[in-house]
Amino acid sequence: MEIRHLGGDTWYFPGRVNVGLFRHGGGAWLVDSGLDDDAGRKIARHLEEEGTTLRRIVTTHSNADHCGANAFLHRRTGCSVAATAMEATVMENPTLEPMLLWSAFPFEAIRNKFLQAKASKVDLIIANSGAFDESGLEAVPLPGHFLDMIGVRTPDDVLFTADALFSGEVIEKYGIMFVLDVQGALDTFDRLEATEARWFVPSHAPATEDIGPLVETNRRGMLRIGEMILDCCTDPSSREFIVAAVAERLGLSMTPSEYVLNSAAISAHLTRLARNGALTPAVEEGVLLWRRS
Numbered sequence: 001m002e003i004r005h006l007g008g009d010t011w012y013f014p015g016r017v018n019v020g021l022f023r024h025g026g027g028a029w030l031v032d033s034g035l036d037d038d039a040g041r042k043i044a045r046h047l048e049e050e051g052t053t054l055r056r057i058v059t060t061h062s063n064a065d066h067c068g069a070n071a072f073l074h075r076r077t078g079c080s081v082a083a084t085a086m087e088a089t090v091m092e093n094p095t096l097e098p099m100l101l102w103s104a105f106p107f108e109a110i111r112n113k114f115l116q117a118k119a120s121k122v123d124l125i126i127a128n129s130g131a132f133d134e135s136g137l138e139a140v141p142l143p144g145h146f147l148d149m150i151g152v153r154t155p156d157d158v159l160f161t162a163d164a165l166f167s168g169e170v171i172e173k174y175g176i177m178f179v180l181d182v183q184g185a186l187d188t189f190d191r192l193e194a195t196e197a198r199w200f201v202p203s204h205a206p207a208t209e210d211i212g213p214l215v216e217t218n219r220r221g222m223l224r225i226g227e228m229i230l231d232c233c234t235d236p237s238s239r240e241f242i243v244a245a246v247a248e249r250l251g252l253s254m255t256p257s258e259y260v261l262n263s264a265a266i267s268a269h270l271t272r273l274a275r276n277g278a279l280t281p282a283v284e285e286g287v288l289l290w291r292r293s
């Protein structure tokens with residue numbers, strides 16, 4: 001399994017989800033675990049071959065691709081798992097993720113391993129800011145993408161930034177970045193831009209020493225969706241119409257899973273546009289319409 005050194009005791013396993021590794025006192029701490037048992041097995045084998053004990057997984061947030069291997073690694077190694085309270089609630093009750101996206105008990109097509117991780121226990125609830133155990137790792141709040149997502153800073157001046165930022169390629173391919181709180185995400189971009197670190201490690205982009213260009217790409221990608229939504233609301237429009245219109249502009253075809261993810265992100269944009277006073281919601285003839293103010 002490929003592993004890259006970032007400095008001192010900090011490493012990461014590059015992959016579809018980058019998994020951080022920090023060594024302390026003869027043990028290993030992971031930042032996230034990966035999508036499924038397979039991902040967990042590869043990490044466990046790597047640590048077993050070098051004789052390192054996995055002490056703890058620090059989960060940045062409860063999206064399945066970040067905590068899907070927790071249950072396997074806990075079973076295999078007896079490691080503990082740390083997460084913020086809100087993210088822990090979803091990790092321990094993973095039906096909540098598709099339920100959050102659909103706003104009711106989910107139908108089968110959105111109950112898959114990408115939207116619903118295997119349930120896993122969290123035994124250390126941590127605050128979204130500051131040190132949380134003897135390792136020297138620190139949580140950094142990253143509002144926007146999910147319920148109470150954190151980044152993790154290591155004593156080697158490496159900052160794992162979870163899903164606060166996506167690569168330009170991901171933004172180009174998917175168009176609509178998943179987000180629950182658009183203003184929170186925009187504020188996080190500003191804060192990351194002003195943050196000093198030797199390395200920044202997003203979960204879905206290569207590690208970089210200069211976060212500036214990536215922040216700008218993400219900011220533009222996020223604001224662009226808000227502008228498209230306003231364009232769609234020349235006439236009062238329903239969320240369903242807006243999702244379809246934005247998808248058409250971006251040339252997206254969607255599975256049911258992608259549809260509910262994109263619908264949630266559009267909802268988050270609508271919340272921000274309503275708060276800013278740009279759009280006003282009203283139900284007309286049984287349809288919730290968004291009208292330009």
Ligand SMILES: [Zn+2]
Binds near residue numbers: 204
């Ligand atoms: Zn992710």
